[in-house]
Amino acid sequence: MRNKISLSFILVCGLAATLFGDQITLKNGDRVSGKIITADDKTVVLKTDYAGEIKIDRASITNLVTDQVLNVTLKDAGKVQGKVETTADGVQVQKADGTAVTVKPEVVTSLRDDPSQKAYEREEERLHHPRLNDFWAGFVSLGIANSSGNSITTTVSTAASATRAAGKNKITLNFAQLYATQSTTLPHGQTANKVSGGFRIDRDVSKRMFVYGNNGYDYDKFQNLDLRVVVGGGFGYHAWVGKKGYLDVFGGGNWNREKYSQTDTPSITRQIGEVVVGQEMAYQALSKLKLYEKLSLFPNLSETGEYRMNFDATASVPVMKWLELNFGFSDRYISNPVFGNTGNDTIFTTGIRVSFDQTKR
Numbered sequence: 001m002r003n004k005i006s007l008s009f010i011l012v013c014g015l016a017a018t019l020f021g022d023q024i025t026l027k028n029g030d031r032v033s034g035k036i037i038t039a040d041d042k043t044v045v046l047k048t049d050y051a052g053e054i055k056i057d058r059a060s061i062t063n064l065v066t067d068q069v070l071n072v073t074l075k076d077a078g079k080v081q082g083k084v085e086t087t088a089d090g091v092q093v094q095k096a097d098g099t100a101v102t103v104k105p106e107v108v109t110s111l112r113d114d115p116s117q118k119a120y121e122r123e124e125e126r127l128h129h130p131r132l133n134d135f136w137a138g139f140v141s142l143g144i145a146n147s148s149g150n151s152i153t154t155t156v157s158t159a160a161s162a163t164r165a166a167g168k169n170k171i172t173l174n175f176a177q178l179y180a181t182q183s184t185t186l187p188h189g190q191t192a193n194k195v196s197g198g199f200r201i202d203r204d205v206s207k208r209m210f211v212y213g214n215n216g217y218d219y220d221k222f223q224n225l226d227l228r229v230v231v232g233g234g235f236g237y238h239a240w241v242g243k244k245g246y247l248d249v250f251g252g253g254n255w256n257r258e259k260y261s262q263t264d265t266p267s268i269t270r271q272i273g274e275v276v277v278g279q280e281m282a283y284q285a286l287s288k289l290k291l292y293e294k295l296s297l298f299p300n301l302s303e304t305g306e307y308r309m310n311f312d313a314t315a316s317v318p319v320m321k322w323l324e325l326n327f328g329f330s331d332r333y334i335s336n337p338v339f340g341n342t343g344n345d346t347i348f349t350t351g352i353r354v355s356f357d358q359t360k361r
Helices: 002-019 114-128
Strands: 022-026 031-039 043-048 052-057 061-065 070-074 078-087 090-094 100-103 108-112 136-147 153-166 169-182 189-204 209-220 225-242 245-262 265-285 289-299 307-318 323-334 344-357
Touching: 022 043, 031 052, 070 114, 078 100, 108 114, 136 323, 153 344, 209 245, 225 265, 245 289, 307 344
Parallel strands: none
Antiparallel strands: 022 031, 022 061, 031 043, 031 108, 043 052, 061 078, 070 078, 070 108, 078 090, 090 100, 136 153, 136 344, 153 169, 169 189, 189 209, 209 225, 225 245, 245 265, 265 289, 289 307, 307 323, 323 344
8 A cells, every 4th residue: 555655656746747847849759847947049958857957959849838937039129038838820928917929939049047047148248348357367376396305495486377358458467486595505595586577468459460568577686686677569460369379479669677786786777778579379289288488589779789588488287177287487588697697597397376267157
């Protein structure tokens, strides 16, 4: 008797499940029930209790009846809300005021429940009227190396980069720092201490051409560089843009102010006009390997024959969705260093970095 009651209860629950919810009938006669989340001209997404969200080809649907009010977008006619049912005359939308709208199936461009509609409208607002905190993508990286015993050294490197591309405008922020000490041999103390950072703003003037303005800062204790301030701008060309990356070339001019000092020598301040020639490239190889490279040359207009060169390259591989293993190389060269210092500084770093990307929703 108990088994009969249990079986009856299951049958009643199964019948109830078919009486409530949205119903979809397929060409082969099968019926699927659940809750419609979204639909476009190709696919209907239905949430079921037994299989989660499933995608159904819209062309395979012969009949559709909803138990919930949906947001229906009509081609060239805006949006209406109501329960949806396919009829012999087309698609009927039964509105809350009791009136109905019947249109041809091809006129219906989308169906969305309320949460999906709100998410869609938020994204549309973000796309067409982005705020300053929208569309940022970049990373923050950290590298630490420490040794003890016969050699006692510590090295800490950090870097951060963020790019916001929205419409015709692109903003790029960058920061890099390296600090190293040793207590192995006298004199103990720092062996590297440098900080650099800056920003650049690009604006497309055509599909290929863009203009830019930039501002950069550098400090390097072991070049005796107290501060370098660079302000400039110019023109650029999108030589290649694809799904896997881009290649830009650019050129322009800078005003460069450098101040050098050391304890037993008067400080030196140089104000320099510079030409700028460079290229920047990013490429995603092997589906997961991210490569980036930028080379900039700065011929000196104030002292003919002198120049600076900046080169940066990184390679990163994801460990998790937001965590990446990173390899980086940087080279800073100046042809006329002061106080007899070496003109070339190179850095190779390894570490981890946390990435973020607001462009993908």
